Amino acid sequence: MAELITYREAVTRAIAQEMRRDGSVVFLGEDIAAAGGVFKTTKGLLEEFGPTRVRDTPISEEAIIGAAMGAAMTGMRPIAEIMFSDFFATCWDLIAVEIAKARYMTAGQVTVPLVIRTANGGGLRFGAQHSQAVENWAMMIPGLKVVAPSTAADLIGLFAASVRDEDPVVFLEQKSLYPVKSEVPDGELVDELGTAKVVRPGDDITIVALAAMVPRALEAAEQLQQDRGISAEVIDVRSLVPLDTRTILDSVSRTTRLATVEENPRLCGWGAEIVSIVGEECFWDLDGPLTRITTPHVPLPSSDSLEDLTLPSVERIVESVAKALG
Amino acid sequence: MTTTEVPTDIDRDTRLALYRQVVGLRRFEERAHRLFMEGLVKGTSHLSTGMEAIAAGVAEAMRPDDLTFCTYRGHAHTLARGTPMDGVMAELLGRANGVCGGKGGSMHLTSVEHGVMGSYAIIGAHLPIANGAAWSAQLRGSGQVTVCFFGDGATNIGAFHEALNLAAVWKLPIVFVCENNLYMEYTPIGEVTAVEHPAADRAGAYGLEPIIVDGNDPDAVYLEASAAIERARAGEGPTLIEAKTYRHGGHSRADPGDYRPEEEVDAWLARDPLPMYRERLLELGIDAEELDAIEQERQDAVDAATEAAKAGPLPDPESAFTDVWADGGSSWRN
Ligand SMILES: Cc1ncc(C[n+]2csc(CCOP(=O)(O)OP(=O)(O)O)c2C)c(N)n1
Ligand SMILES: [Mg+2]
Numbered sequence: 001m002a003e004l005i006t007y008r009e010a011v012t013r014a015i016a017q018e019m020r021r022d023g024s025v026v027f028l029g030e031d032i033a034a035a036g037g038v039f040k041t042t043k044g045l046l047e048e049f050g051p052t053r054v055r056d057t058p059i060s061e062e063a064i065i066g067a068a069m070g071a072a073m074t075g076m077r078p079i080a081e082i083m084f085s086d087f088f089a090t091c092w093d094l095i096a097v098e099i100a101k102a103r104y105m106t107a108g109q110v111t112v113p114l115v116i117r118t119a120n121g122g123g124l125r126f127g128a129q130h131s132q133a134v135e136n137w138a139m140m141i142p143g144l145k146v147v148a149p150s151t152a153a154d155l156i157g158l159f160a161a162s163v164r165d166e167d168p169v170v171f172l173e174q175k176s177l178y179p180v181k182s183e184v185p186d187g188e189l190v191d192e193l194g195t196a197k198v199v200r201p202g203d204d205i206t207i208v209a210l211a212a213m214v215p216r217a218l219e220a221a222e223q224l225q226q227d228r229g230i231s232a233e234v235i236d237v238r239s240l241v242p243l244d245t246r247t248i249l250d251s252v253s254r255t256t257r258l259a260t261v262e263e264n265p266r267l268c269g270w271g272a273e274i275v276s277i278v279g280e281e282c283f284w285d286l287d288g289p290l291t292r293i294t295t296p297h298v299p300l301p302s303s304d305s306l307e308d309l310t311l312p313s314v315e316r317i318v319e320s321v322a323k324a325l326g
Numbered sequence: 327m328t329t330t331e332v333p334t335d336i337d338r339d340t341r342l343a344l345y346r347q348v349v350g351l352r353r354f355e356e357r358a359h360r361l362f363m364e365g366l367v368k369g370t371s372h373l374s375t376g377m378e379a380i381a382a383g384v385a386e387a388m389r390p391d392d393l394t395f396c397t398y399r400g401h402a403h404t405l406a407r408g409t410p411m412d413g414v415m416a417e418l419l420g421r422a423n424g425v426c427g428g429k430g431g432s433m434h435l436t437s438v439e440h441g442v443m444g445s446y447a448i449i450g451a452h453l454p455i456a457n458g459a460a461w462s463a464q465l466r467g468s469g470q471v472t473v474c475f476f477g478d479g480a481t482n483i484g485a486f487h488e489a490l491n492l493a494a495v496w497k498l499p500i501v502f503v504c505e506n507n508l509y510m511e512y513t514p515i516g517e518v519t520a521v522e523h524p525a526a527d528r529a530g531a532y533g534l535e536p537i538i539v540d541g542n543d544p545d546a547v548y549l550e551a552s553a554a555i556e557r558a559r560a561g562e563g564p565t566l567i568e569a570k571t572y573r574h575g576g577h578s579r580a581d582p583g584d585y586r587p588e589e590e591v592d593a594w595l596a597r598d599p600l601p602m603y604r605e606r607l608l609e610l611g612i613d614a615e616e617l618d619a620i621e622q623e624r625q626d627a628v629d630a631a632t633e634a635a636k637a638g639p640l641p642d643p644e645s646a647f648t649d650v651w652a653d654g655g656s657s658w659r660n
Binding site: 026052057058060061062063065066067068069070071072073074075076078093094097098102103104105106107108109110111113142143165166167194241242243244245246277 | 393426427429430434436437438439443444446448451452453454455456457458459460461462463465466472484485488489491492495645648649650651652653654656657658659660
């Protein structure tokens with residue numbers, strides 16, 4: 001049996017699944033308990049698990065992430081919510097300099113099994129300080145795993161894998177996906193980090209996308225097929241760290257072309273890393289330029305007409321891919 | 327929940343243990359300084375010379391399974407919990423037999439086995455983390471208390487305020503110990519702080535008592551810490567202690583500390599915790615020979631640790647690539 005649920009409901013289901021399974025899983029953040037989360041992603045968790053395990057915090061991002069880290073170091077498996085990924089900047093020391101390095105600096109004495117989940121990315125016309133796609137911030141720090149699902153089922157399975165992982169995981173929920181429904185099988189879902197998925201097979205070019213860019217890449221692939229007879233393979237990266245380069249390299253060696261679709265701003269976006277790996281390891285298989293389709297290097301504007309111009313659109317993906325094929 | 331007796335006076339054995347701590351920490355720091363000047367300790371080191379009574383007094387008041395978090399100025403706090411000198415000295419020298427296999431160094435000493443949950447080099451960062459360990463103890467009902475040491479400079483960073491508020495609201499079993507040595511790196515704390523007592527004057531903002539203790543008196547620190555740890559263990563929430571002290575040397579490395587007025591330095595040297603405490607113990611009728619024997623034993627331990635560190639192997643080159651992840655490795659792709 002399967003059921004259609006929203007990405008938003010998948011968040012609630014994923015947290016509940018893990019909290020039911022393991023009593024050491026606790027959840028903290030701003031407005032997550034009584035209010036059910038500003039995006040209503042955590043409704044009902046307080047009622048089911050009680051105020052000891054589901055805990056509202058003050059507006060103190062450092063205190064939230066610090067509490068999660070200290071608890072993770074001493075036997076708990078905390079899930080911390082940072083309301084918007086933009087707010088990572090206020091607690092970046094804790095995430096990038098404390099959590100990420102603790103294990104290495106102590107030669108393995110300290111383990112930090114925690115998940116930081118956050119609403120990431122644009123599309124909701126929130127303007128430059130509530131719309132950033134920060135996957136590249138997290139990806140560049142040794143010691144952090146970085147996951148960003150595009151569907152409800154992937155969200156639950158990858159979230160479960162993140163909670164069960166012994167390492168710290170930054171879990172990016174693309175906030176424009178919250179109302180989107182997709183099919184989810186019944187029962188417990190547990191996926192595997194570091195596994196990309198071919199979500200549409202094709203022969204002429206490989207399009208690698210993440211989170212909200214995956215549905216856009218799929219739509220673009222459909223149009224390319226219909227209108228221009230171009231067969232595009234679409235890969236959902238799902239997990240930036242660990243990165244499933246095998247699936248990507250295998251695909252590109254077959255299709256001989258690559259395009260990445262990234263929501264993060266241009267410079268040092270995750271696609272640059274993938275393009276560089278493909279350039280180094282797959283060069284002799286290539287028949288065309290490696291193409292990056294990204295948000296331009298600007299802060300996101302608020303106006304819907306402007307925001308739609310900056311985020312990679314289906315049309316831009318179609319045009320860029322067609323151009324890459326010459 | 328187990329509770330300890332809160333001492334109002336201090337027995338002979340405890341005093342001797344405190345003395346042993348202070349002497350050992352002093353001798354260790356003197357040696358660390360020498361090894362730094364000889365180029366054997368590379369990078370940097372921040373010593374607690376003159377400040378040993380705080381680590382000693384607090385550590386003696388703790389249960390073995392209690393947890394400590396400290397700063398880059400953390401040799402004393404790490405040793406006071408019982409971490410062997412050999413492992414600490416070897417870590418300072420970057421050797422494989424160091425407590426962190428040479429990957430931590432002077433600023434990141436950690437010995438989880440001894441409840442030393444790390445030394446943190448970003449000012450204020452570890453206060454929120456220490457809260458997490460205290461929260462975990464509360465959730466697990468373990469009865470453990472967490473102690474977090476930090477400098478006066480940390481009281482002006484946001485994490486200090488976020489952490490104190492959360493600890494108070496959640497009634498966490500934690501004791502915050504501010505070592506007020508009157509200086510940050512080179513600037514006096516008084517020049518950049520809106521209140522006279524950087525920690526104690528902020529306590530009221532978080533519903534806590536303002537507590538100031540003589541950080542050069544091991545007995546005073548021990549009594550204040552014992553009472554605070556007892557309250558934390560009994561579920562009565564956090565305590566913030568401001569311990570006034572002074573570093574004999576500079577901030578770090580070879581800093582001579584000459585930005586400090588001579589009269590100020592002299593006044594504090596006259597209140598050196600080590601001879602002061604020895605004097606008190608003699609007055610209390612403890613034999614000089616007994617104290618001499620402790621001094622000798624500690625000096626021997628420092629000498630042995632120095633030899634073990636110097637003889638220690640360099641880290642295996644492979645270890646640069648281990649322990650990024652819990653699987654032991656550093657691989658980020660397939
Ligand atoms: C966030 C941050 N800012 C600045 C520094 C550089 N720094 C290292 S030690 C120090 C002085 C800290 O003074 P205090 O908290 O009084 O501790 P003490 O060194 O006196 O023990 C500074 C400014 C740092 N490590 N972290
Ligand atoms: Mg200071």
